[in-house]
Amino acid sequence: MSDPTAASGPGASNPNAGRARYKRKLSNYLLDKKLQLRYILVVTLLSGLIAGALGYMIYDQRHQSTQSIEQDLQDLVSDDEIKSITGDYETEDRVLVYKMVAAGVGLVVILSLYLILMTHKVAGPLYKTSIYFDRMAQGRLSVVTPLRRGDMLQDFFEKFKDMHDVVRQRAIDDVDAMEKALAALRESRNQGDYRGETHNSFNEELDKLEQHLQQRKKQLV
Amino acid sequence: MANDRGYKRSWKNLLINKRYQLRFTLFMVGLSTLLMGGLGIWIMVVANETTKVSITSERGKRCPKIPTIQAPYEEQPAPPPTPMKLEEPAAGSAAPTAPDAKTEDGRRKPKIDVTLDEMELPKPVTIVPPVPGGADIYTLSDKGKELNKKSFGFLVVDHWRCELDIAAKVKRLEHGRMRILFTLIGAGILLVVGLAIYGIKMTHKVAGPLFKVQLYLAKMRDGRFDKVYNLRKGDQLVEFYDHFKQAHAGVVALEKGDIERLKKTLLAAEAAGAGEHPSVVELRAMLARKEKSVE
Numbered sequence: 001m002s003d004p005t006a007a008s009g010p011g012a013s014n015p016n017a018g019r020a021r022y023k024r025k026l027s028n029y030l031l032d033k034k035l036q037l038r039y040i041l042v043v044t045l046l047s048g049l050i051a052g053a054l055g056y057m058i059y060d061q062r063h064q065s066t067q068s069i070e071q072d073l074q075d076l077v078s079d080d081e082i083k084s085i086t087g088d089y090e091t092e093d094r095v096l097v098y099k100m101v102a103a104g105v106g107l108v109v110i111l112s113l114y115l116i117l118m119t120h121k122v123a124g125p126l127y128k129t130s131i132y133f134d135r136m137a138q139g140r141l142s143v144v145t146p147l148r149r150g151d152m153l154q155d156f157f158e159k160f161k162d163m164h165d166v167v168r169q170r171a172i173d174d175v176d177a178m179e180k181a182l183a184a185l186r187e188s189r190n191q192g193d194y195r196g197e198t199h200n201s202f203n204e205e206l207d208k209l210e211q212h213l214q215q216r217k218k219q220l221v
Numbered sequence: 222m223a224n225d226r227g228y229k230r231s232w233k234n235l236l237i238n239k240r241y242q243l244r245f246t247l248f249m250v251g252l253s254t255l256l257m258g259g260l261g262i263w264i265m266v267v268a269n270e271t272t273k274v275s276i277t278s279e280r281g282k283r284c285p286k287i288p289t290i291q292a293p294y295e296e297q298p299a300p301p302p303t304p305m306k307l308e309e310p311a312a313g314s315a316a317p318t319a320p321d322a323k324t325e326d327g328r329r330k331p332k333i334d335v336t337l338d339e340m341e342l343p344k345p346v347t348i349v350p351p352v353p354g355g356a357d358i359y360t361l362s363d364k365g366k367e368l369n370k371k372s373f374g375f376l377v378v379d380h381w382r383c384e385l386d387i388a389a390k391v392k393r394l395e396h397g398r399m400r401i402l403f404t405l406i407g408a409g410i411l412l413v414v415g416l417a418i419y420g421i422k423m424t425h426k427v428a429g430p431l432f433k434v435q436l437y438l439a440k441m442r443d444g445r446f447d448k449v450y451n452l453r454k455g456d457q458l459v460e461f462y463d464h465f466k467q468a469h470a471g472v473v474a475l476e477k478g479d480i481e482r483l484k485k486t487l488l489a490a491e492a493a494g495a496g497e498h499p500s501v502v503e504l505r506a507m508l509a510r511k512e513k514s515v516e
Binding site: 032034035039042043046047050051054055057058061062064065068069071072107111118122126129130132133134135136137138139141152153155156159160162163166167170171174177178180181182184185188199201202204205206208209212216219 | 238240241244245248249252253256257260261263264267268270271274275278281401405412416423427431434435438439441442444457458460461464465467468469470471472474475478479482483485486488489490492493495498499500501503504507511
């Protein structure tokens with residue numbers, strides 16, 4: 001009789017043993033481009049829009065102030081002197097625009113990077129779950145390793161892991177029960193009084209069941 | 222669609238996965254509030270400065286003066302020189318005041334002589350002093366009625382028009398400042414509310430499929446492999462859901478494989494006369510369970 005725990009492989013007792021610990025890599029931060037880029041685009045565009053509109057308002061106010069001072073000076077001093085005085089204000093206004101543009105670009109870049117990291121924490125668990133789904137699609141119920149620290153959707157993954165473990169354990173129990181039944185039937189066939197005509201076909205079916213169970217055990221590793 | 226049971230989105234269940242949805246939405250809302258708040262304060266500081274500069278500029282404008290209306294003065298002879306020895310002021314009396322140029326004690330004296338008869342006047346007499354530029358706003362010339370820009374009336378109107386104009390501009394500037402403030406507050410509130418709704422709706426399109434998958438996961442955990450229905454229109458994670466459907470189909474295929482094998486084994490066992498064997502009974506129970514799970 002085979003040992004069902006042996007069938008589940010070395011990882012059964014310790015799910016993390018013998019498995020590669022996946023680390024985050026820069027190259028695979030965009031796991032689900034559609035999902036991640038959509039959110040990133042919305043947030044960065046919105047932030048850019050707010051910063052742009054309010055930045056323009058700031059510039060407009062300052063420019064108004066400069067113009068007001070310029071008008072006042074027109075009554076008091078000559079045009080050249082006005083230029084020498086308000087030239088600084090205009091330079092300041094221009095510097096303000098450059099500063100705001102730089103701040104806007106910086107904001108968008110930093111925000112995008114942060115959002116890639118943040119959405120990766122959602123896309124990562126989804127990607128990992130998809131890999132397990134693909135294995136299940138092939139009929140393989142291997143051991144599910146937990147998510148990395150800091151990943152989101154922990155609740156969802158816990159539920160998936162719970163389901164996977166239960167389905168896998170049920171399959172292991174079924175294989176175990178079928179193996180026991182197979183052994184018992186083989187034994188009783190040797191001892192019992194089976195009718196000769198069907199003897200061979202029953203024997204063949206038991207062989208096929210054994211092969212089926214061998215395949216199942218491989219799928220449960 | 223055959224695989225679509227037609228569940229509609231409703232406001233009641235927009236927050237399916239509170240932790241995930243609120244985290245993303247709050248991040249978006251928080252960031253926007255921070256940006257709006259920070260830049261809004263900056264705008265208000267600059268707007269206050271601009272308003273102050275503009276108000277100062279407006280108040281500094283010179284309005285045309287109203288010519289003073291007064292009687293012409295006549296020069297008075299110089300008063301006698303003040304004696305060197307000052308007289309002691311009487312106790313309790315006020316200090317002597319300097320001679321006012323416009324008082325009768327000064328050198329200038331209004332050149333106006335009004336002599337009233339002793340007879341009683343039926344109406345009060347109004348004395349109108351001569352005004353510079355004339356009192357009439359309009360003058361008659363060859364061309365007809367013309368505006369006299371040097372007339373006293375015109376100058377008064379011009380002065381007060383200018384003063385009122387400045388006051389109105391100052392008020393307008395103050396209003397403009399307040400309008401910026403209220404616009405910022407209004408836009409901020411709208412943005413926060415709009416983003417919160419949008420964020421929840423957007424994340425709902427991700428949380429919805431996850432919720433649906435969770436329901437199927439619970440069923441699979443209980444050994445029920447029901448039919449998997451399609452996602453709603455507009456839902457995200459379509460590819461992920463396809464992976465799940467394939468996984469579900471894979472597990473169902475495993476069960477069906479077991480069912481097929483068990484059926485054949487049981488048929489062969491029954492044919493061989495081992496139908497009542499305890500192991501066969503056990504296998505039959507397993508078969509029944511598996512068949513029920515994929516119904």
